Amino acid sequence: MIHMTTVHWGVIGPGRIAENFGREFPADQTLYGVASDHSPEKAQAFARKFQIPHVYANHAELLADPAIDVVYIATTNNVHADNIRAALLAGKHVLAEKPVTLNLTQLKALDQLAADRHLILMEAQTIYHMPLYPKLLQVVHDQQLGKLQSLHAAFGLGSDPTDQTGRLLNPQLGGGGLLDMGIYALSFARRLMTAPPQLAQTVMVPTQTGVDNLSATVVTNAHHELATFSFNLLPAAPELAYAVYEHGYFLIDRYLRPDQAVYVDGRTGEHQTIVAGHRDQAMGYEAQDMAQAIATGQNPTQAWTRDTMALMTAMRQAWGLTYPQER
Template sequence: MYQKNTIKTIRWGIIGLGAIANDFASDLNRVSNTVIQGVASRSSTKAKDFAKKHKAQKFYDSYVDLLADESIDVVYIATPHHLHLEWTLKAIKAKKAVLCEKPLGLNALQVRQMMNAAKSEKVFLMEALWTRFNPTMEAVLKQLKSNPIGKLRLLKADFCFHALDQSTEHRIFNLELAGGSILDIGIYPVFLAYILFGKPQEIKAYSQFHQGGSELQTSVLLNYQDCQAQLFSSFAFRSEMKAQLYGEKGQLCIDADWFQSDSYRLLTQEGEQVYNHPKKGIGFCHEIEAVNTALRKGKTEEARWTLQNSLELIELLDEIRKQVGAIYDFE
């Protein structure tokens, strides 16, 4: 266990060395008092090459061996979705702090298992929803407290990119790997609605499916007492990916790509005002710094994105998948 203010350099391990892990590792090397202590892949060659590229101290061809490394403080889990539960639980059992890629679990049952394990072992656990820590997102949430566009009435947000050239074996379409847009990218607009409005009173969702059987694109309507959220995710085309928030006295637009944007704008009767908030590196630095700070303070959660937040978010995604029939055989 960590003692408050005793750690100066946070030593990270990475499990699962795909594209997102590459970006994450690049940003780890941009954060002060942070070192990549070890990386693990089931391919020794891949682990070695990754370690060389990102200046990791050690590399492993076994996830288990990385978790046994006592010099590692915190593990970033970047495996495909269906492996999050297994390796998060094993990391927690090994007394490692854990930052697990979104979605934290495939469903609420899995997330509760992780929460209970982390609380039992008294170790840090957080879902890697990097957008929550993006400077633009932080600024938007702060700005909205002053009610700049009046009573909020509508959110429009999407996350779409073209992937129809990928085979049905690709992770985004492979049902055995929990493929489909909802958990992969649909989580982002649902997260935005949740962080702005909380839990809705009513959910309506509609999906269309890929030829291999996985969910291809989904429309979601979240109904609240005084406002609504219109959300969409798709692997069939690329959208503008702006997030638009409408109030009775104006609009707030988070510029493209909204989930990693460097700016937003207010449109009111007084005109348009642009606010720039550049992110560090690729954008993972802020999330990394949040974890590092929490560990240095001896905390087991980060207040801006708690385990309860992750549970409530996955419950919304559970209901969406239930309504459209995007359920996996292994659940």
Template structure:
């Protein structure tokens, strides 16, 4: 296989960003896009110079020319769409959260294994150069032993509307799955362990979905203070704090830079100067895995996705 041909499922905002970034992916092309409405798919295809546009998703699953499918549909549809794609023998890159709970995540991982099919959650943050640099600083012992992680991600989602996707109960609305997955994922990335306990402070929107969350996760030798919100703009930085220094990552979920500090002095700063949003890095990683005939991802593994889902279930159980 010399080139991976992709299909895009969805014509929404994140799918547009993914398609726009694809110009930076080597060894791959986008063969088709599918939407609920043909007109939307055709407009998407024209905008991104994609040769084929389909109404409905079955044509995407059954297209023999497609090797991999990117899924950008609402959270509540991820399981069914990924299941159909995997059973059709396609590799799947599915937007975060991979599923709406741990049970669905476990079932989906089994479906991938049973079909010898590739499945990766699109936690694009893990592939960003600034995040990789921060991991390298930690691995090199620059900050010593991690003692605290602080991270939050929130943007106001106004006006409140129970039928809006972010709040819609039928679409698994709420700030935990929409934005809180990022603080959950960054804590897991640097600690790779389950917390011993989690304390949650929550506030709910009028329809009962959570719209503001803060939680403290206590680990064996570390504490993570995390949060997410639809009510207000949070700082959206991450801090990885050790006993010999700390790392600050502005807008960590889409990080373009990070800085290493000892006490109050910034010792080193990294800026990636990329020309894309950064979604190309995850697409490149999947493409490279498939060209190497791997049937499971090298990064954002099943273990990672199961951990995200497990931790979010534990948080959800407290509100």
């Protein structure tokens, strides 16, 4: 186990998501530096808020500092790949906000670059780091629930339809329901599925800006596990998921950062609440897992990220949705 205080973090993209990361950051690691290419004032304010000792004029200056071990990237979706590539070329490990890239081609290239340089590239996807999910799999084993049968996950963001230049609706920024929130549902399925998901069917209704608003999707895999998803960008809807096994099932409310689930035994009807972790430490778990990956040289989430990105890429291909950076 690495001594956590030896890991010095740099932050690129000090916006709202990065502020959540700063608030939940583990006390035994070090937020060492922060930079913004577009708003040095925002970087200064971020540093004051989280008592970060070093503020850089731009990303390049941060990446050039040999004291920084790992970079947390929280910029908009459209520039994730460029930011990750620059950090890896500078010899830094990377924890990048979801979606780690826009598509599978970008991700494969960056995974190879990270491997060539013996660096960790990890996606900051809460689903992969919350302690509840391994505990649910332990219940599956202990209670002999049998094989996974089906999954469902839904989410409705309730976005402002008039904000057509903001990151959620703007195709230039990699907007849309799938990349912003739908990725959580797909990651939930991949976390529990025992083989990579394959797209069976998907339909989408776009927004006025052309990004995906409403969608419904069915996937399966080589083990005959079935998953269904429904995403809304503009209408609000419950954040709810369930997983059905041969002899019982789990209901998970607020599954993006869950700290509890209801287990229902299909044989007795008995209900039990399963508890693990804390919602308000979700991004701290990401940082802890990243430090552990650096220490061991192993990224246990890499295959999940790659399989989920492959599925998202296939879904957008079926919809005919491409972003300007991909053309």
